[in-house]
Amino acid sequence: xxxxxxxxxxxxxxxxxxxxxxxxxxxxxxxxxxxxxxxxxxxxxxxxxxxxxxxxxxxxxxxxxxxxxxxxxxxxxxxxxxxxxxxxxxxxxxxxxxxxxxxxxxxxxx
Amino acid sequence: xxxxxxxxxxxxxxxxxxxxxxxxxxxxxxxxxxxxxxxxxxxxxxxxxxxxxxxxxxxxxxxxxxxxxxxxxxxxxxxxxxxxxxxxxxxxxxxxxxxxxxxxxxxxxxxxx
Numbered sequence: 001x002x003x004x005x006x007x008x009x010x011x012x013x014x015x016x017x018x019x020x021x022x023x024x025x026x027x028x029x030x031x032x033x034x035x036x037x038x039x040x041x042x043x044x045x046x047x048x049x050x051x052x053x054x055x056x057x058x059x060x061x062x063x064x065x066x067x068x069x070x071x072x073x074x075x076x077x078x079x080x081x082x083x084x085x086x087x088x089x090x091x092x093x094x095x096x097x098x099x100x101x102x103x104x105x106x107x108x109x110x
Numbered sequence: 111x112x113x114x115x116x117x118x119x120x121x122x123x124x125x126x127x128x129x130x131x132x133x134x135x136x137x138x139x140x141x142x143x144x145x146x147x148x149x150x151x152x153x154x155x156x157x158x159x160x161x162x163x164x165x166x167x168x169x170x171x172x173x174x175x176x177x178x179x180x181x182x183x184x185x186x187x188x189x190x191x192x193x194x195x196x197x198x199x200x201x202x203x204x205x206x207x208x209x210x211x212x213x214x215x216x217x218x219x220x221x222x223x
Binding site: 031033035040041042043044045048088090097098100101102103 | 143145150151152153154155158168200202211212213214215216217
């Protein structure tokens, strides 16, 4: 089946630093999505990307849909303590199903 | 945001018992999904439905079943619970338009003893 490789698995950063994480796949996707999960809650959609090469921002978050349609990255600028959580990438191919990466656990030290 | 509700939030059951986890959404979404989340595996798809009376197997469907008798609900049943099914279960829904993002519930933590 389709698999996504998400890296890094975890990050420990200081408040104010920028963060970058990415996902790669051997398969082509039509949509890339980035979710954040807080402890004890379900994943919440941060950014959705629908076109190859698309660059989209949501506040301090920026994500890009790779030109090859096989990768995507998420950047967080000027991190704050509430950015702590697990970030998941997800890809959609020709169906409504999502394939998820295994997540990047972000820790922000004040 | 009460658009998708899972119940119970926590459940402890014994091996061999039948367990049903509820998922209810008020968005009138056509698509509904069940995922399980385990350390080291991320989110894995169990079953999904594209509409009433439609159900499909995901990548880890063995030991689970679903039914879709109306738009709002997709209950997940563990026919005979096993310790390997101890996990956090998430329900999600989407409108059914092409490549529409999924919206998740807050999960059910199931422990099988």
